[in-house]
Amino acid sequence: MSQSFLSKRAISIVSNKLVLDSSISLNFIRNNIASTFNTRTIINLQPKNKFNYLSLPRHFSTIIPRFQAQVDEITSKLEHNGFDLSKKKNSEKAEQSESKNEESLADFASLQYQNLVDKTIIDGIHKLGMKEMTPVQQKSIPYLLKNKFGLISRAKTGTGKTLAFGIPILQEVVEKIKSDPNKDLSKVSALIIAPTRDLANQIKIALDSVLGVESVLNNDSKYGSNRNRNRKTSYGNSGYSRGNSRNSYDYGNDRGSSRNPFSLIKTLNVVGGESRGYQISNFEKKIVPQIVIATPGRFLDIIEVDCVLNAFTDIKTLVLDEADRLLDIGFKDDLIKINSGLIKLHNMSLEQQGLPAVKQPFRTLLFSATIDKSVLSFTKAVLGGDVKYLDNVNPNEPEAHTRIEQTYVQTKNYFENFIGATKYIDDALTTAVDTNEKNFKAIIFLPTVKSVTFYSNALSHYLDDKFQNVNSVHLPRPDRNRNIIDVYEFHGKLTQNARDRTVHNFKHTKNNAILVTSDVGARGMDFPHVSHVIQIGIPTESSTYVHRIGRTARAGNYGKSVLFSTEIESGFTTILEARKITFSKKEKFDIKKAESVEKHFVNWSTQAAENGDDLAQETSISLLGYVTQFSSMLRVDKIDLVETVALSYKLMMDDASKRIRLPRNLLTHLFGERRHPILDDYFDTGRSFSNREFGDRQSFGRNSDKKGYFSNDNNDGGFLADKGFSKDRGFSKDRGFSKDRGFSNDKYGDKKGFGGRRPNYLDNKRDSRSSFKDYGRRSNRYDDF
Numbered sequence: 001m002s003q004s005f006l007s008k009r010a011i012s013i014v015s016n017k018l019v020l021d022s023s024i025s026l027n028f029i030r031n032n033i034a035s036t037f038n039t040r041t042i043i044n045l046q047p048k049n050k051f052n053y054l055s056l057p058r059h060f061s062t063i064i065p066r067f068q069a070q071v072d073e074i075t076s077k078l079e080h081n082g083f084d085l086s087k088k089k090n091s092e093k094a095e096q097s098e099s100k101n102e103e104s105l106a107d108f109a110s111l112q113y114q115n116l117v118d119k120t121i122i123d124g125i126h127k128l129g130m131k132e133m134t135p136v137q138q139k140s141i142p143y144l145l146k147n148k149f150g151l152i153s154r155a156k157t158g159t160g161k162t163l164a165f166g167i168p169i170l171q172e173v174v175e176k177i178k179s180d181p182n183k184d185l186s187k188v189s190a191l192i193i194a195p196t197r198d199l200a201n202q203i204k205i206a207l208d209s210v211l212g213v214e215s216v217l218n219n220d221s222k223y224g225s226n227r228n229r230n231r232k233t234s235y236g237n238s239g240y241s242r243g244n245s246r247n248s249y250d251y252g253n254d255r256g257s258s259r260n261p262f263s264l265i266k267t268l269n270v271v272g273g274e275s276r277g278y279q280i281s282n283f284e285k286k287i288v289p290q291i292v293i294a295t296p297g298r299f300l301d302i303i304e305v306d307c308v309l310n311a312f313t314d315i316k317t318l319v320l321d322e323a324d325r326l327l328d329i330g331f332k333d334d335l336i337k338i339n340s341g342l343i344k345l346h347n348m349s350l351e352q353q354g355l356p357a358v359k360q361p362f363r364t365l366l367f368s369a370t371i372d373k374s375v376l377s378f379t380k381a382v383l384g385g386d387v388k389y390l391d392n393v394n395p396n397e398p399e400a401h402t403r404i405e406q407t408y409v410q411t412k413n414y415f416e417n418f419i420g421a422t423k424y425i426d427d428a429l430t431t432a433v434d435t436n437e438k439n440f441k442a443i444i445f446l447p448t449v450k451s452v453t454f455y456s457n458a459l460s461h462y463l464d465d466k467f468q469n470v471n472s473v474h475l476p477r478p479d480r481n482r483n484i485i486d487v488y489e490f491h492g493k494l495t496q497n498a499r500d501r502t503v504h505n506f507k508h509t510k511n512n513a514i515l516v517t518s519d520v521g522a523r524g525m526d527f528p529h530v531s532h533v534i535q536i537g538i539p540t541e542s543s544t545y546v547h548r549i550g551r552t553a554r555a556g557n558y559g560k561s562v563l564f565s566t567e568i569e570s571g572f573t574t575i576l577e578a579r580k581i582t583f584s585k586k587e588k589f590d591i592k593k594a595e596s597v598e599k600h601f602v603n604w605s606t607q608a609a610e611n612g613d614d615l616a617q618e619t620s621i622s623l624l625g626y627v628t629q630f631s632s633m634l635r636v637d638k639i640d641l642v643e644t645v646a647l648s649y650k651l652m653m654d655d656a657s658k659r660i661r662l663p664r665n666l667l668t669h670l671f672g673e674r675r676h677p678i679l680d681d682y683f684d685t686g687r688s689f690s691n692r693e694f695g696d697r698q699s700f701g702r703n704s705d706k707k708g709y710f711s712n713d714n715n716d717g718g719f720l721a722d723k724g725f726s727k728d729r730g731f732s733k734d735r736g737f738s739k740d741r742g743f744s745n746d747k748y749g750d751k752k753g754f755g756g757r758r759p760n761y762l763d764n765k766r767d768s769r770s771s772f773k774d775y776g777r778r779s780n781r782y783d784d785f
């Protein structure tokens with residue numbers, strides 16, 4: 001911010017500007033400074049501003065150290081003449097913070113004046129209604145523009161990390177376009193990797209918004225040739241839309257345009273659940289997307305295609321958004337493969353040109369609100385440590401925002417979690433409805449896909465009974481003429497089409513609204529104006545807690561979060577304390593105060609079971625695998641954890657004799673050969689079970705192995721519960737990624753990467769369209785992301 005500049009000195013050099021505060025008179029400038037410097041270099045003097053800028057041409061940055069000596073001299077002269085700079089700075093600071101209209105060094109515009117960012121980009125940002133950079137942007141953007149090193153950046157949730165890496169990437173592409181007379185855009189400049197499809201799509205939308213194009217997610221199988229009709233998505237805080245906006249892929253005709261480099265920039269999202277053929281076809285053209293935003297699985301899938309491979313031989317920047325998540329156990333192998341593969345590709349290309357290989361041909365940027373050891377060790381081991389760490393979180397502060405009022409509600413079991421959360425929502429909604437406000441926008445996190453479906457269904461019915469006119473997939477269409485409460489369901493087992501629609505609707509709804517979600521919505525998703533985050537059950541990791549609650553209090557706002565957790569899991573609060581996270585309120589839930597909610601849930605669950613749909617049982621089974629994984633982390637007995645779920649089933653069915661029907665082998669899977677009297681009380685393993693009950697992969701998880709029954713949805717593949725992700729999907733072995741293609745002799749590689757030597761790898765003719773039919777067939781197999 002400008003204040004931080006002022007607090008240092010009344011005179012300073014920032015980039016190629018000599019900056020003076022207004023305490024220095026014009027006369028002083030004329031007599032001292034202008035004569036000290038060659039006046040012809042002073043190209044822009046703005047004495048009426050709080051700051052006097054002396055803009056120096058760009059090449060002067062090389063002789064700034066010489067200026068610095070003179071600035072020091074002038075400063076000491078000032079001090080010698082009785083200028084008390086420390087007093088000045090405080091009064092200036094107060095004035096400055098009130099004076100919003102004036103441009104400061106924290107403004108995006110200052111990047112343009114410093115010749116760091118092209119005007120077109122700054123204009124694009126201004127049209128989104130953004131003027132000042134956030135602190136992470138102030139630190140990261142100039143750093144990334146002024147040098148080519150890698151970066152680890154930790155900054156709290158919702159503080160604008162996307163543009164912190166997005167703007168330097170856009171600038172890199174603009175520079176490339178402007179400096180290349182041939183406008184050769186056959187290579188991708190930047191690859192951004194995100195852990196979920198929805199986040200990757202959101203990043204694309206954010207960049208497209210700066211470019212002024214309406215983002216169209218590439219779901220062409222569903223939208224056919226009219227892709228652009230329904231899918232307008234915008235980013236930023238102003239509901240911005242542009243009159244002359246174009247689709248991001250529809251750029252071919254503007255190739256010749258030299259005035260606006262944006263007309264040549266194209267972004268592409270490469271994620272599962274969307275048309276693989278369409279994604280590949282983008283790389284068959286002369287101008288390929290310069291910025292690709294991908295999830296790891298689909299990227300590794302399509303990079304096998306020659307035309308795609310050819311486009312990735314010269315990337316300049318690799319971004320790992322939510323880096324700690326990507327370098328966590330489920331994704332790490334894929335990330336190492338992507339990194340080493342890209343290095344190999346680059347070096348093979350250099351070799352073809354007779355140039356020597358380089359160790360790190362592109363820079364890697366790692367961003368997250370939670371940076372852990374996995375990030376630091378990856379940096380050291382894989383990137384060789386040649387990366388700067390810009391930490392925007394004070395080490396004495398928690399990573400979570402202090403602007404979030406955090407409450408912890410202790411319950412006795414999962415049933416009470418459901419009832420407690422519903423009572424809380426009911427109370428908050430009642431206040432909003434009674435006062436005719438539409439300011440209740442909540443995200444409810446649940447541990448498993450099944451529990452998300454169960455709860456969004458039960459909650460929709462409860463709220464509809466109480467408030468009427470709830471808009472939910474579980475209810476008939478509401479009356480559009482009346483006040484509506486939206487209830488959305490969001491998890492990784494929905495079609496991508498449904499996910500995209502839900503994200504769009506929840507972002508833009510003007511109603512009181514609730515998003516019931518798995519952890520697929522925990523990282524990076526930017527839903528504006530979320531007032532509450534409610535967690536039913538603890539997450540698997542304390543970092544996930546930080547990201548979950550970070551869905552509120554974004555972009556400078558305030559928010560509330562409530563964690564409903566069983567007493568046996570109370571050790572989780574101690575784990576949070578190790579992250580300096582403390583609760584402003586701690587309560588014990590009293591179910592007697594929620595009798596009507598309890599009655600409704602019991603009626604609804606028992607009725608569903610009578611109609612042959614025992615949703616409570618299915619949910620309980622999905623939760624069993626989830627809670628038992630906490631045994632070692634919380635140092636509690638698995639049986640006690642199981643009881644929180646199994647007892648809930650009895651309570652939900654209001655029948656103490658009710659037992660969860662579970663095949664013996666699944667029980668053995670949870671407890672080994674251990675026998676315990678409680679197990680007989682809670683589980684019915686005595687009868688044979690139909691395939692429909694336990695063989696339905698849709699209901700209990702994606703994996704076909706037994707663990708899959710309990711799979712949660714911490715990621716699109718729901719792999720965290722079993723950690724067997726990459727093995728199950730066989731990225732390395734089944735697909736024979738490196739072996740089949742015979743790249744193992746490559747002298748640059750560590751054999752892990754994808755870009756080994758193949759004789760014709762730069763031969764575009766190999767990429768005929770007909771060769772894609774194979775990939776079409778295979779896409780179903782690898783469509784998890």
Ligand SMILES: Nc1ncnc2c1ncn2[C@@H]1O[C@H](COP(=O)(O)OP(=O)(O)OP(=O)(O)O)[C@@H](O)[C@H]1O
Binds near residue numbers: 129
């Ligand atoms: N300089 C800015 N001025 C105003 N709003 C901004 C600015 N930069 C970003 N925003 C807005 O802030 C919100 C959060 O930004 P973003 O999603 O990039 O946060 P983040 O730090 O990546 O969050 P997370 O850690 O959850 O991924 C977005 O709605 C974005 O439009």
